[in-house]
Amino acid sequence: MDERELRHMLEELAEEGFPEPVGLWPRLRARIEAPSRATAVGQWIRRPLVWGLALLMLAIGIGTGAYAGGLWRAFLLAREPMGFSLATPLGLQQDRLRASAWGTGLCDRLRYVGT
Amino acid sequence: MDPERTEQEAIRRWRAGDPEGLAVLVRLYELRALRTAYLILQDRMDAEDAVQNASLRAWIYRRRFDPQRPFWPWFLQLVIREARRIAGRHLSKSVSDTGSDADRVDMEGWKDPGHAPDLIAERKESVRALRQALQRLSPAQRTAVALRYYHSLAEKEIAEIMGCSVGAVKHYLYEARLRLRDMLDSGETQL
Numbered sequence: 001m002d003e004r005e006l007r008h009m010l011e012e013l014a015e016e017g018f019p020e021p022v023g024l025w026p027r028l029r030a031r032i033e034a035p036s037r038a039t040a041v042g043q044w045i046r047r048p049l050v051w052g053l054a055l056l057m058l059a060i061g062i063g064t065g066a067y068a069g070g071l072w073r074a075f076l077l078a079r080e081p082m083g084f085s086l087a088t089p090l091g092l093q094q095d096r097l098r099a100s101a102w103g104t105g106l107c108d109r110l111r112y113v114g115t
Numbered sequence: 116m117d118p119e120r121t122e123q124e125a126i127r128r129w130r131a132g133d134p135e136g137l138a139v140l141v142r143l144y145e146l147r148a149l150r151t152a153y154l155i156l157q158d159r160m161d162a163e164d165a166v167q168n169a170s171l172r173a174w175i176y177r178r179r180f181d182p183q184r185p186f187w188p189w190f191l192q193l194v195i196r197e198a199r200r201i202a203g204r205h206l207s208k209s210v211s212d213t214g215s216d217a218d219r220v221d222m223e224g225w226k227d228p229g230h231a232p233d234l235i236a237e238r239k240e241s242v243r244a245l246r247q248a249l250q251r252l253s254p255a256q257r258t259a260v261a262l263r264y265y266h267s268l269a270e271k272e273i274a275e276i277m278g279c280s281v282g283a284v285k286h287y288l289y290e291a292r293l294r295l296r297d298m299l300d301s302g303e304t305q306l
Binding site: 009011012015019028 | 132137141142145146148150151154157159162163166167170171237240241245246249260261263265267278291295296
């Protein structure tokens with residue numbers, strides 16, 4: 001048996017299986033139309049569900065953000081040495097130091113005057 | 116009306132969401148698709164299921180179709196995928212179990228008065244032997260054989276349709292030819 005013979009035999013075998021069209025369209029049409037009706041009904045059910053889920057996710061996101069922000073602030077406060085915050089700009093820290101030194105000097109002078 | 120224009124119009128309507136467009140396309144290609152699926156699955160009901168599922172997919176994924184390209188190769192790809200999926204489900208079935216259609220001999224094709232009875236019987240026997248030999252191939256091998264020898268496609272085209280490499284197609288065809296040769300005759304095969 002050569003290639004041509006195989007081709008002929010495959011054609012015969014295929015024709016034997018389906019000598020003529022079987023008319024798939026009516027069954028197919030029913031299958032195509034069935035899900036479209038189900039989809040229309042399903043959409044009305046699913047739409048509020050999707051919006052509800054989206055709102056829930058948003059609320060969870062906002063809540064988590066607020067909670068994380070609070071935690072961060074608490075962390076910074078816990079790490080703040082002697083009233084200086086890590087978040088305090090360097091210039092402001094120097095001003096506070098200067099003010100603190102000036103205050104100490106004034107107290108010393110007042111103590112001296114008092115004596 | 117020009118068949119090519121009819122097809123183009125059907126494709127336009129189908130892509131626009133008109134089921135009548137798909138109806139025209141299904142009627143145009145149904146027989147070719149059914150016969151291809153039958154060569155892979157060797158069962159009429161399974162072949163009908165494969166073509167029906169493929170048509171349904173064609174409806175669902177109509178937007179993915181490139182209108183610049185011909186419809187048949189795209190649809191054939193869907194049919195092949197469905198047929199292989201169904202064949203995969205039946206892999207556990209033994210060869211003898213699949214014999215409902217396999218053992219059926221349709222005499223319609225043998226009523227040609229030009230054929231001598233002994234020639235008819237011999238031919239019938241050859242087709243039956245081929246059917247049984249095909250059943251012993253893997254679904255991938257049967258698919259490659261159907262596309263190569265029934266549709267006369269090139270290995271590259273077969274690779275595109277089967278979603279594998281050209282090397283894999285060559286391997287499937289080589290193995291299939293080897294097995295068919297072993298099963299069909301005693302050495303005169305030139306496949």
